[in-house]
Amino acid sequence: MKRTLLTGNGAAAWAARLAAVDYIPAFPITPQTEIIETLADWIDTGEITGRLVTMESEHSMVTAAGSAAATGVRVFSATSSQGLLYAMEMLYTVSGWRAPFVLANVSRGLSAPITLEPDHNDILAARDSGFLQIHCASCQEVLDSTLMAYRLAEDERIRLPVIVNLDGFYLSFTREPVEIPDADAARQFVGSFDAENIRFRASAPESQAVAVLGGGPYSYFRYETHLAAINGAAVYDEIAEEFSRRFGRKHDAVEAYRADDADYLFVMMGSFASKAREAVDRLREDGWAIGLLRPRLLRPLPVVHLQKLLAKRKAVAVIDQNISMGMGGILHSELASVLYGRNDAPTVLASFIGGLGGRDISTEEFFEMAQSIRQAVETGQTPAPRLLYTQTELREVRKLQAIAQVERQQLGAIDD
Amino acid sequence: MYRIRFHGRGGQGMKTASRILGTAFFLEGYEVQDAPRYGAERRGAPIFAYVRADRAPINERGIIRHPDLVIVADDSLVPIPAAGVLAGITDHSLMLINSAEKEQVWKQRLNHSGSILTLPVAADVTERAELPYVGAACAGAAARLIGVISEAALEQAINDELSDLGADIVNKNLHNAVAAYRAMASHAGLVKEGSLVSAVDYEAPDWIDLPFDDARISAPTIHAAATSVLVKTGLWRTQRPVIDFDHCKGCWWICSSYCPDGAINVVDAKPVIDYDHCKGCMVCVAQCPSHAIEAIPEKQAKADEDAMRLEIGEIT
Numbered sequence: 001m002k003r004t005l006l007t008g009n010g011a012a013a014w015a016a017r018l019a020a021v022d023y024i025p026a027f028p029i030t031p032q033t034e035i036i037e038t039l040a041d042w043i044d045t046g047e048i049t050g051r052l053v054t055m056e057s058e059h060s061m062v063t064a065a066g067s068a069a070a071t072g073v074r075v076f077s078a079t080s081s082q083g084l085l086y087a088m089e090m091l092y093t094v095s096g097w098r099a100p101f102v103l104a105n106v107s108r109g110l111s112a113p114i115t116l117e118p119d120h121n122d123i124l125a126a127r128d129s130g131f132l133q134i135h136c137a138s139c140q141e142v143l144d145s146t147l148m149a150y151r152l153a154e155d156e157r158i159r160l161p162v163i164v165n166l167d168g169f170y171l172s173f174t175r176e177p178v179e180i181p182d183a184d185a186a187r188q189f190v191g192s193f194d195a196e197n198i199r200f201r202a203s204a205p206e207s208q209a210v211a212v213l214g215g216g217p218y219s220y221f222r223y224e225t226h227l228a229a230i231n232g233a234a235v236y237d238e239i240a241e242e243f244s245r246r247f248g249r250k251h252d253a254v255e256a257y258r259a260d261d262a263d264y265l266f267v268m269m270g271s272f273a274s275k276a277r278e279a280v281d282r283l284r285e286d287g288w289a290i291g292l293l294r295p296r297l298l299r300p301l302p303v304v305h306l307q308k309l310l311a312k313r314k315a316v317a318v319i320d321q322n323i324s325m326g327m328g329g330i331l332h333s334e335l336a337s338v339l340y341g342r343n344d345a346p347t348v349l350a351s352f353i354g355g356l357g358g359r360d361i362s363t364e365e366f367f368e369m370a371q372s373i374r375q376a377v378e379t380g381q382t383p384a385p386r387l388l389y390t391q392t393e394l395r396e397v398r399k400l401q402a403i404a405q406v407e408r409q410q411l412g413a414i415d416d
Numbered sequence: 417m418y419r420i421r422f423h424g425r426g427g428q429g430m431k432t433a434s435r436i437l438g439t440a441f442f443l444e445g446y447e448v449q450d451a452p453r454y455g456a457e458r459r460g461a462p463i464f465a466y467v468r469a470d471r472a473p474i475n476e477r478g479i480i481r482h483p484d485l486v487i488v489a490d491d492s493l494v495p496i497p498a499a500g501v502l503a504g505i506t507d508h509s510l511m512l513i514n515s516a517e518k519e520q521v522w523k524q525r526l527n528h529s530g531s532i533l534t535l536p537v538a539a540d541v542t543e544r545a546e547l548p549y550v551g552a553a554c555a556g557a558a559a560r561l562i563g564v565i566s567e568a569a570l571e572q573a574i575n576d577e578l579s580d581l582g583a584d585i586v587n588k589n590l591h592n593a594v595a596a597y598r599a600m601a602s603h604a605g606l607v608k609e610g611s612l613v614s615a616v617d618y619e620a621p622d623w624i625d626l627p628f629d630d631a632r633i634s635a636p637t638i639h640a641a642a643t644s645v646l647v648k649t650g651l652w653r654t655q656r657p658v659i660d661f662d663h664c665k666g667c668w669w670i671c672s673s674y675c676p677d678g679a680i681n682v683v684d685a686k687p688v689i690d691y692d693h694c695k696g697c698m699v700c701v702a703q704c705p706s707h708a709i710e711a712i713p714e715k716q717a718k719a720d721e722d723a724m725r726l727e728i729g730e731i732t
């Protein structure tokens with residue numbers, strides 16, 4: 001075991017290395033490229049074996065990943081944002097094949113307008129694809145979760161691909177101290193991939209994906225995939241327990257930070273949640289009974305854990321770093337669904353949207369959200385969903401719009 | 417917690433500087449977070465990198481709003497708002513500027529009530545493109561100003577971060593970093609750890625309810641032709657390609673075709689470089705079969721240009 005400074009991208013590459021992956025189909029995209037560059041370097045210098053192939057697109061990359069997994073070898077791949085969406089057709093297809101592999105997604109906001117910085121609309125677009133999802137908040141978690149993801153994907157009760165999500169910039173390019181497990185210890189934990197009946201062979205061509213006519217068989221296959229994903233919740237708990245025993249780090253399906261006695265909770269996913277931890281610490285110093293819940297596992301949604309952890313709280317602020325156009329925060333909707341009809345559900349479940357396109361969330365804004373939900377308890381009025389957005393930011397946008405307006409007028413004058 | 421921000425241009429080694437400082441902190445037993453921040457990656461474009469270091473695990477993330485120390489590797493960035501050099505600077509913040517100008521000049525110019533220091537090794541580093549040496553010097557100076565990093569840890573950090581680049585480069589960086597470290601001896605420990613935000617007494621965010629704007633205003637579309645002409649990307653250049661017409665065969669097409677920015681036009685069978693937009697990638701230098709294009713450090717080219725203009729009376 002070695003403790004060293006690694007970026008999130010470096011941690012993802014290390015995990016693929018420790019999992020002794022056989023095949024890595026690749027296609028570059030900022031801010032992910034460093035993962036495949038690192039693996040390519042190691043293959044080049046002979047530090048790892050395995051085959052890395054650069055494909056002509058993410059669509060082909062995920063096809064290759066699924067196909068290779070269907071031959072029974074261990075596969076790793078990585079993408080981000082537009083790349084994940086470009087592969088969307090194949091995400092649904094390969095999960096339907098029930099061929100397990102691990103895909104790292106480095107979150108980045110979606111176009112248009114185009115950006116490089118993170119939010120979760122890319123990964124959440126894959127929410128219903130049949131891939132399981134683990135969301136990370138530190139570089140250490142990226143490494144550990146990727147190792148755990150192989151166990152989850154390859155478990156006979158599941159057999160589905162898994163996406164490990166890390167935020168662009170905030171994790172991808174940020175170095176933090178990371179413990180790299182010894183190769184042997186990691187190998188023992190991950191185990192070898194017993195592909196059993198997954199034995200697609202080029203030398204013995206046969207049909208992999210079958211067509212079905214009629215809703216009966218189709219529903220069967222789709223619902224079986226759902227049941228396998230649901231199994232993931234209990235299996236994840238087992239794997240997290242074993243990981244903790246072996247490596248001393250516990251990655252619960254839902255992180256509960258200073259939540260035991262908390263009347264108030266923040267709920268959010270990803271690396272921005274560590275900012276919420278900071279705010280919780282400061283608010284606790286001021287006497288607040290407040291904590292943080294952070295779902296690591298988003299698919300399957302750890303429903304039982306969430307119901308238990310949210311029960312009997314006074315108020316909850318759900319902070320979504322994503323937006324479903326025409327509805328709002330996705331995690332907020334999911335939690336409302338988890339809590340509906342339960343007598344012990346918190347009466348206030350407030351929705352905040354923040355961090356879109358990497359927009360920072362300040363500690364002061366967390367304080368303000370805490371004030372807002374406390375006030376909601378006092379008045380009995382849940383606040384309307386709020387975008388974390390300031391007058392100053394709008395003023396900046398108005399300036400840019402004024403410039404654009406002048407530009408349009410000038411161009412109009414040219415046209416005349 | 418220590419919060420440090422490095423500002424420079426792509427290619428000047430700011431990421432390297434942050435990594436050297438991060439590793440040095442780590443070697444001294446600190447928890448560390450270091451990261452670069454840039455847009456579309458281009459040599460010469462403004463970038464910054466930051467380091468957080470604390471004895472306890474770090475929960476803060478992303479850009480540093482209120483730095484304890486700001487290091488500016490390239491003083492031409494200070495007046496560029498988009499570079500954000502002055503963002504969140506308070507009396508508490510120490511600024512270290514790599515500049516030939518005096519500290520007092522910068523203090524008056526910026527009306528900064530906190531401390532400002534200039535990097536005395538700036539004079540040695542006459543060439544902006546003399547990569548990562550500026551970065552290493554910045555890291556060395558920062559390490560001493562912070563005061564909790566030993567010279568040995570700094571040296572070890574440079575070895576760790578740069579060993580892949582070979583002994584020569586490591587030694588040059590060590591030399592510059594250690595010189596900067598020693599030059600800051602009289603200011604050792606001047607940087608103080610910033611305080612934590614208080615939940616009792618804080619400035620509330622000026623939140624608003626974002627109003628509806630119709631799509632004529634709110635769609636992110638601005639249609640305009642030739643917008644790239646307006647962006648003088650030539651400012652990013654650290655090396656300038658100069659055509660030697662004694663050797664240029666007037667082939668018509670090679671350099672102009674290879675130029676990824678279309679910044680070389682052929683006029684009367686002669687290639688002409690558009691220096692307003694040439695980013696100094698030096699692809700033309702590599703491609704010219706008659707070796708008729710030379711790479712000249714931008715600073716030197718500018719100085720020669722000024723001397724010429726002075727001579728012909730264009731400037732006084």
